[in-house]
Amino acid sequence: MPFSYVVQKGDTLYRIGRKYALSVPALLAANPQLSEQDYLVPGQVIVIPDRTTNQYVIQAGDTFYYIARRFNIELNDLLAANPGINPRYLRIGQTVVLPPGRGMSIVNTNAPYGYREMMEDLELLKQRYPFLEIVVIGYSVMGKPIPAVKIGGGTRRVHYNGSFHANEWITTLLLMKFIEEYSSAYAAGGRIRGRDAAELYRQTSLWIVPMVNPDGVELVQEGVTPQHPFYRELLQWNEGSYDFSGWKANIRGVDLNDQYPAFWEVEKERREVPGPGPRDYPGTAPLTEPEAIAVAQFTRNNDFRLVIAFHTQGREIYWNYRDLEPPESEGIAERFARVSGYRPVRLTGSDAGYKDWFILEFRRPGFTVEAGQGTNPLPISQFPQIYNDVIGIMLEGLVV
Structure with missing residues (x-):
C-alpha cells in the first residue's frame, strides 16, 4: 500500500526512488505537486506509491532495451512483467510495468549522480573488486572525505580527476563508470573496448579522484536550507536565488580550478571577480581551499607521468600552458582527438588551473578535457x- 515518507537531509527524488526501487516518473505520478527539477526540503512529506503500480509511459524513441538500461532493470525481468506487450511494436503513450531492478551494474548512469551515490558505489566496487585501492586524500570545507581510487600495479603513474566544478558532476559519473568497466574487464581476464585489461593493469597505476568538490556538487543537486552553516552567505553570493544549478565554486564561493600557483595573480586580475560567488572567484591567494590543497598534495606525493582533469563542456582538449609543456604533449592531444572526435586546442589567456600548475611545476603532459556539449549541468x-x-x-592515457 502507498505510504507517507518524510524527506530527510540529502534526499532527492532519484535517491528516494533508488531506496524503494521506484522510478522518478512513478514518484512524480504519486506526488503531482512536485516537478523533477524541485529541490526536496527536509521535513516535507511525500507519498511512496505501491511498487506494483510502478509504471512507465512510453516516449518517442523508447525500446525495451533502453527502458531496462534507464531504470537499471534486467531486460528479461522487464519482458516477463509485460507479457501482453510486443517489444517490437511499442506505442507512444502506452503504459508498461517496471519491475524492481536487480541491478545489472553498480554504477547507475541513468540518474543524477552525487557524493552519496559515489561513496556507496565505491564501497560496493571495493567489495566486488578487492584489488581496488581506495584512500582519502583530504577533506572538503564541510568535512567530507575526498577519495582516490587506484587501479593497476604498473610503474607508470597516471592521474584523472573530475568535478572540480560543482555543476559538472557528470564527470564524476564518467570516471566511476570507467572504474567499474575497467575493473570488470580485468577481473574477467577480458578486454575493455578492444584493449587487454590485464596488460593495462600490469603497465600502469591509475589514480582517480572522482569528485574534487563534493560540497559544491551537493549544493547544485540538493539546494540549501536554513540549517546549512553557509545558508545566508550562499543566498547572498547567489544573488538571492535558491536555484544553484549554475554553481561551479566550492561551498565558500571559490572556483577550485582558479586556485593553483600558476600565474594566479594574472588570472585574478583577468577574472575581475571581487568576491565569493557561483564562479570565477580565485580566492584571496593560491591554495587557500582544502579541496585544491588536497589535490595538489596528492599530486606532489606521486610521480605522475600524465594527468587529465575532466570538465564539461565543449568537446575540446586543452594540452598546452605558456609553452612550458613537453614536446610530446601536442602529439598526445592528437591521439586523444583521434579516439574521441574532440578538438585539440592550443589555449591562451587562462591561468591558475590544475592542468596549468601541473605543467608549470613538473613539465610533464597535463590535459583538460571538456566533455560533452551544451549548458551545464x-x-x-x-x-x-x-x-x-x-x-x-x-x-x-594509460598507454601514451
Whole structure:
C-alpha cells in the first residue's frame, strides 16, 4: 500500500526512488505537486506509491532495451512483467510495468549522480573488486572525505580527476563508470573496448579522484536550507536565488580550478571577480581551499607521468600552458582527438588551473578535457554519448 515518507537531509527524488526501487516518473505520478527539477526540503512529506503500480509511459524513441538500461532493470525481468506487450511494436503513450531492478551494474548512469551515490558505489566496487585501492586524500570545507581510487600495479603513474566544478558532476559519473568497466574487464581476464585489461593493469597505476568538490556538487543537486552553516552567505553570493544549478565554486564561493600557483595573480586580475560567488572567484591567494590543497598534495606525493582533469563542456582538449609543456604533449592531444572526435586546442589567456600548475611545476603532459556539449549541468540523457567519446581518452592515457 502507498505510504507517507518524510524527506530527510540529502534526499532527492532519484535517491528516494533508488531506496524503494521506484522510478522518478512513478514518484512524480504519486506526488503531482512536485516537478523533477524541485529541490526536496527536509521535513516535507511525500507519498511512496505501491511498487506494483510502478509504471512507465512510453516516449518517442523508447525500446525495451533502453527502458531496462534507464531504470537499471534486467531486460528479461522487464519482458516477463509485460507479457501482453510486443517489444517490437511499442506505442507512444502506452503504459508498461517496471519491475524492481536487480541491478545489472553498480554504477547507475541513468540518474543524477552525487557524493552519496559515489561513496556507496565505491564501497560496493571495493567489495566486488578487492584489488581496488581506495584512500582519502583530504577533506572538503564541510568535512567530507575526498577519495582516490587506484587501479593497476604498473610503474607508470597516471592521474584523472573530475568535478572540480560543482555543476559538472557528470564527470564524476564518467570516471566511476570507467572504474567499474575497467575493473570488470580485468577481473574477467577480458578486454575493455578492444584493449587487454590485464596488460593495462600490469603497465600502469591509475589514480582517480572522482569528485574534487563534493560540497559544491551537493549544493547544485540538493539546494540549501536554513540549517546549512553557509545558508545566508550562499543566498547572498547567489544573488538571492535558491536555484544553484549554475554553481561551479566550492561551498565558500571559490572556483577550485582558479586556485593553483600558476600565474594566479594574472588570472585574478583577468577574472575581475571581487568576491565569493557561483564562479570565477580565485580566492584571496593560491591554495587557500582544502579541496585544491588536497589535490595538489596528492599530486606532489606521486610521480605522475600524465594527468587529465575532466570538465564539461565543449568537446575540446586543452594540452598546452605558456609553452612550458613537453614536446610530446601536442602529439598526445592528437591521439586523444583521434579516439574521441574532440578538438585539440592550443589555449591562451587562462591561468591558475590544475592542468596549468601541473605543467608549470613538473613539465610533464597535463590535459583538460571538456566533455560533452551544451549548458551545464549537462543532462543525464547525454551520458551514453559522452562516455562513448571519453572512454577512448581514458584508455589512451594509460598507454601514451
